[in-house]
Amino acid sequence: MRTIHTDEIVKNIKEMCIQANYYLSPDMESAIKSAKEQENSALGKQILGQLCENMNIAKEDQIPICQDTGMAIVFLKVGQDVHFEGQNITDAINEGVRQGYQEGYLRKSVVNDPLLRVNTKDNTPAIIHYEIIPGENVEITVAPKGFGSENMSRVFMLKPADGAEGVKKSVIQAVKDAGPNACPPMVVGVGIGGDFEKSAIMAKTALTRDVDKESPLPHIAQMEKELLSELNQLGIGPAGLGGKTTVLKVNIETFATHIAGLPMAVNICCHVNRHVKRTL
Amino acid sequence: MEKHITAPMTKETAVTLSAGDYVYISGTIYTARDAAHKRMFETLKEGEQLPIDLENNIIYYLGPTPAREGKVIGSAGPTTSSRMDKYAPTLLDMGQAGMIGKGKRSEEVIKSMVKNQAVYFAAVGGAGALLSKCIKKAEVIAYEDLGTEAIRKLEVENLPVIVVIDSKGQNLYETAIDEYLKTL
Numbered sequence A: 001m002r003t004i005h006t007d008e009i010v011k012n013i014k015e016m017c018i019q020a021n022y023y024l025s026p027d028m029e030s031a032i033k034s035a036k037e038q039e040n041s042a043l044g045k046q047i048l049g050q051l052c053e054n055m056n057i058a059k060e061d062q063i064p065i066c067q068d069t070g071m072a073i074v075f076l077k078v079g080q081d082v083h084f085e086g087q088n089i090t091d092a093i094n095e096g097v098r099q100g101y102q103e104g105y106l107r108k109s110v111v112n113d114p115l116l117r118v119n120t121k122d123n124t125p126a127i128i129h130y131e132i133i134p135g136e137n138v139e140i141t142v143a144p145k146g147f148g149s150e151n152m153s154r155v156f157m158l159k160p161a162d163g164a165e166g167v168k169k170s171v172i173q174a175v176k177d178a179g180p181n182a183c184p185p186m187v188v189g190v191g192i193g194g195d196f197e198k199s200a201i202m203a204k205t206a207l208t209r210d211v212d213k214e215s216p217l218p219h220i221a222q223m224e225k226e227l228l229s230e231l232n233q234l235g236i237g238p239a240g241l242g243g244k245t246t247v248l249k250v251n252i253e254t255f256a257t258h259i260a261g262l263p264m265a266v267n268i269c270c271h272v273n274r275h276v277k278r279t280l
Numbered sequence B: 001m002e003k004h005i006t007a008p009m010t011k012e013t014a015v016t017l018s019a020g021d022y023v024y025i026s027g028t029i030y031t032a033r034d035a036a037h038k039r040m041f042e043t044l045k046e047g048e049q050l051p052i053d054l055e056n057n058i059i060y061y062l063g064p065t066p067a068r069e070g071k072v073i074g075s076a077g078p079t080t081s082s083r084m085d086k087y088a089p090t091l092l093d094m095g096q097a098g099m100i101g102k103g104k105r106s107e108e109v110i111k112s113m114v115k116n117q118a119v120y121f122a123a124v125g126g127a128g129a130l131l132s133k134c135i136k137k138a139e140v141i142a143y144e145d146l147g148t149e150a151i152r153k154l155e156v157e158n159l160p161v162i163v164v165i166d167s168k169g170q171n172l173y174e175t176a177i178d179e180y181l182k183t184l
């Protein structure tokens, strides 16, 4: 049994919200840089150049990469031998978000009720996914998500007979529909299997996997590669103004499913694909 | 083509801009996004006056991050324009000359743009740190309670944007992809 004080959680969540919004992770940074080298549309290259310059300014000036500093998505994997001391863990996470968005000069983009729409002024509540894992560590992922791209995400309830082809067609459709609205180049998170909500959560989790890592399953890694190459033949390009770089990476997660179904979800993310991980 | 224009923008200038032009804007523009548009729309419905005069003005669909001490503004890139589609034709009819955002527009907006000789510019989405450097002054002038969604008056210098839909209704989002694919 290991005891962790929730003040540790508050402090880490706070720092991670700020870090995610000022610095893209090294995998994302190098994906954007190498896309710039390879882009063969002149305007596309210029736009990718602006994105590289933008990352540098964000670092130097300690200013968010994008003004949509997102809704705070937090994945918390808690070792089953951990005991939390202090406050309620959900309150601790929200306190971390509150402090991070305040002290980091991040935008407060959350409204209290989807229909009444009054800004909560501190970017809380966060969306929290808890998971119990073996051991006595706590693994935290903070992934602030912008809504320009979130709004273009989809769930598809396919039939088993649709198979891999059906999955690929749906991903391509979602990316085509997203077009310039999702600030391409995009990162595409896909969840296949499970049920309705499991597929969507897997699609979000897929976005937190580094873009230089492929799926450990050979047939899925193959599908990631095929989709990437097909999506980059659409010609949408940087900012949707034509070019080779429409998608930087496709990450797919899978899970067992029912004999009668093939649920899948596509979570679209822009080039500001933020994910910071820490283990306590 | 690369062009420099000043804002507010007259109709005479608006009609010289074509889809695909790379434009640097200097002068005075205003910010407004979802909540400010909704409130302006309701204000008009009630027959009341808007807090800004729209004539010849350019509205930037922007909700910035807070400014650090001593800075003018925080990160300041465009938001998705289609959410303003419901309100844009009414504002264009009142003389608004231009919009800066990102992403597609509806048929109604494009029709209204042609009728009113207005221009839709895209700024590069997700380049908010870079774009903030072009903003020299920022002041909340209405709807302060809306926080980031308040209406701000901005003084900008060489703000880089691309004409996506021009006053004739030519749409770069429709043509650019085909043009690119033809070059392969």
Ligand code: SF4
Binding pocket: A066, A067, A068, A069, A145, A146, A147, A148, A149, A150, A181, A182, A183, A270, A271, A272, B077, B078, B079, B125, B126, B127
């Ligand atoms: S979609 Fe991404 S890059 Fe575009 S405005 Fe939203 S967070 Fe920023």
